[in-house]
Each structure stands twice: as C-alpha cells, then as structure tokens.
Amino acid sequence: MPLLTADAKGVFPIAPTPFLADGSVDNASIDSMMDFYATCSTGLTVLGQLGEAPKLDHAESLSIAERVIKRAGNLPVIVGVSAPGFASMRALTRDVMDLGAAGVMIAPPNTLRTDDQIVNYYRQAVEAIGADVPFVLQDYPLTFSVQMTPGVIRRIVNDLPSCVMLKHEDWPGLEKISTLRKFEQEGMRRISILCGNNGLFLDYEMQRGADGANTGYCFPDMLADVVNLSQAGKWDEAHDLFDAHLPLLRYEQQPGAGLAVRKYIMMRRGIIACDAQRRPAAPLSEKARAEVDNLLRRLAKRDPRAAAAIR
Incomplete structure (x- = not known):
C-alpha cells in the first residue's frame, strides 16, 4: 500500500471498532463495514479516539489493523497510535507499518x-x-x-517533513484553515488538511481550503458528496445537502453520547451487526433511541439514504 502524502484529499472516515454484545471484536462486521467504506471513501482511519482504541490490548489492535488493511484494497489506511509513552507508540507504529498501513495519527498528551x-x-x-x-x-x-x-503547526510542518496531514478539529477553527493556507503561500510546505469534529463545519471548511473530511459521522457517503460538490464548485448544492444532515450531525456530536448514536445508526443502516461498545460504555437510553429514530425519519424526507435505516 502506498504511503500517505500531503496530496491526500476526499473522505477518510474514522472507523468505529465493531463489538459483539459480549464485548468481543466482531470481525464479520469489520468486513461489512470495510465493504461499505469502499463505496464512498478515499482512505480510512482506524483505532482513533472513537475507535475505542484505549479499550483494546496490543494484540487486538494489531489484529484489527491487519484485517482492515487487508480488506481495504487500494484505500490508504491510517492507524491511530497515540499512547502515554513512546515505547508502546513505537511498537504499534512499526507493527502496523509492516502490515501495510499508509501512515499513523498522533494526538498530543493533555x-x-x-x-x-x-x-x-x-x-x-x-x-x-x-x-x-x-x-x-x-x-x-x-x-x-x-x-x-497556526504558528506552532507551522513549526511542526517545517521542522518535521514526515508530518503530511493535519486533522483539523479546532472550533472555532475556520480562521485557522485560512491562516495555514496563507502560510503556504508565504513558503510553508503544503500539507493535507482533513477536518474532523463530526463534520460539523465541513461545508465552510471546504470553502476555506480544506481537502476533505477525516471524521466518523454515520453517513460518510454524505460527507463524500459534500466534498465532491465543493471541489466541483457547486457550493449551493453542497450547503443544501449538508443542511439536511445538520440536526443529526449536531445530535451525534454530543460528547459522551456520540459514539453510541453513531454505532446505533450504522447498525440500522446494516453496516455493522451490533451497536455494542466495549465497557466502560454509555449505551443509548430508549428515549435517546426514539429521538435518533425521529431525526432519521425527518432526514429521510430530504435524503433517501436515511430511509433504509428506518425500515
């Protein structure tokens, strides 16, 4: 698999880790999820913050990464390797790169x-x-x-040539994108900017110069459409489609509840078999499920992809 470069564009979904009700890894759902992502993605990220990576041991992390990479075909796979210490980060990085990962993602310690x-x-x-x-x-x-x-990001980019992508999840953060693109005009090495934060500001982030999305919203196919429309200069169409999903995007973005919402809808869409999280977990209440179902019914009036999730 080719290595990740600063030319990366499109949608790199943050994949959840599918589990069965007993907490074991659901390999069959990894396969079905990967088959779905292949229809709408230009790449993929696994073992991210909402991939429940801290709940996995090293062997499980490697097994999941290997299965995803093999199933991904030509899709570049980024693996989250953030860790409290560099020894474990180094071990996971070298192992997944040997398996064919395109690159790794590193979050800063708090x-x-x-x-x-x-x-x-x-x-x-x-x-x-x-x-x-x-x-x-x-x-x-x-x-x-x-x-x-933006200044510290510029220092990292200029000092470390292996930094090829920014996962931009700051908010308010639109001015940061504009500033970084201005830095590039002034001589900073160009990097790919893919945006996370559940895609909450993706339509305007694209207008500010982002290259795409790197987030886990339960309709990554919608994110791909918004990115493609934006890259084609069809801004009004991109905004209209994005606006239709905004109530559900907002609901799924709730800290502490977003992963449960995401897995529930992906289960309803048939992408994964079970919406279980590995413990410790915060499952959706029946009231919350009813609210999500209502949002899906409302979305189906404007995007037929939501209809399949409410049958």
Whole structure:
C-alpha cells in the first residue's frame, strides 16, 4: 500500500471498532463495514479516539489493523497510535507499518501547555517511530485540552517533513484553515488538511481550503458528496445537502453520547451487526433511541439514504 502524502484529499472516515454484545471484536462486521467504506471513501482511519482504541490490548489492535488493511484494497489506511509513552507508540507504529498501513495519527498528551512543549513532543515522537513514517497531526483541543496555534503547526510542518496531514478539529477553527493556507503561500510546505469534529463545519471548511473530511459521522457517503460538490464548485448544492444532515450531525456530536448514536445508526443502516461498545460504555437510553429514530425519519424526507435505516 502506498504511503500517505500531503496530496491526500476526499473522505477518510474514522472507523468505529465493531463489538459483539459480549464485548468481543466482531470481525464479520469489520468486513461489512470495510465493504461499505469502499463505496464512498478515499482512505480510512482506524483505532482513533472513537475507535475505542484505549479499550483494546496490543494484540487486538494489531489484529484489527491487519484485517482492515487487508480488506481495504487500494484505500490508504491510517492507524491511530497515540499512547502515554513512546515505547508502546513505537511498537504499534512499526507493527502496523509492516502490515501495510499508509501512515499513523498522533494526538498530543493533555500535559502540553506551551508551543515549545508541543513542538518538542512531536520531534520526540518522530524520533521514536522513525522519520520514514508519515504521520497525521491531530488538533482537537475540545478533547485533548492542547491549544495548537497556526504558528506552532507551522513549526511542526517545517521542522518535521514526515508530518503530511493535519486533522483539523479546532472550533472555532475556520480562521485557522485560512491562516495555514496563507502560510503556504508565504513558503510553508503544503500539507493535507482533513477536518474532523463530526463534520460539523465541513461545508465552510471546504470553502476555506480544506481537502476533505477525516471524521466518523454515520453517513460518510454524505460527507463524500459534500466534498465532491465543493471541489466541483457547486457550493449551493453542497450547503443544501449538508443542511439536511445538520440536526443529526449536531445530535451525534454530543460528547459522551456520540459514539453510541453513531454505532446505533450504522447498525440500522446494516453496516455493522451490533451497536455494542466495549465497557466502560454509555449505551443509548430508549428515549435517546426514539429521538435518533425521529431525526432519521425527518432526514429521510430530504435524503433517501436515511430511509433504509428506518425500515
């Protein structure tokens, strides 16, 4: 599989990890999920924050990565390798790269406070995993409590050639995208900018210069349509489609509940067999399920893809 480059565009869904009701990994659902992603994605990320990676042991992580990579065909697969220490990060990185991963994603630990601390952390991470491994810089202050200014991102990009992608999840963050693209005009090396945060601002992020989405919304096929319409300059069509999904996007974005919503809808769509999370988990209440069902019924009036989830 080719390595990840700064030219990456499109939609790289953050894949959930399917589990059976007893908490074991559901390999059959990994296969069906990958077959679905192949219809709408240009790449994939596994073992991300909402892939329940901290609930997996090393052997399980490797097994999942191997199955996904084999099933992905020509789709580049990014593997989340964030870890408390560099020894485990190095081990997982080298193992998944040997399996054929296209690159890895690294989130900052929440102990970082200054720009110098952030830059030094990523320098040390690259020393640990190897400068030959392309990596994605994950910028998600809502979860990690680390504030990365455009200036500190520029330092990382200029100092570390193996940084080829920014997973942009800051909000408000539209000005950050514009600033980074301006830096490129002024001489900063270009990197791919794919946006997370459940795609909550994707339509305008594309207009600011993003290259696509790197998030786990339960309708990644919609995200792909928005990206494609935006890249074709069909802005009104992109906004109209995005607006139809916005109530469900907002509901799924709730911290602490979003993964349960996402897995429930993916189960309803037939992408995975079971919406179970590995414990500790926060399953949806019957009231919440009813609210999601209502959102799906409303969405089906504007996007027929939602109709299949309410039959």
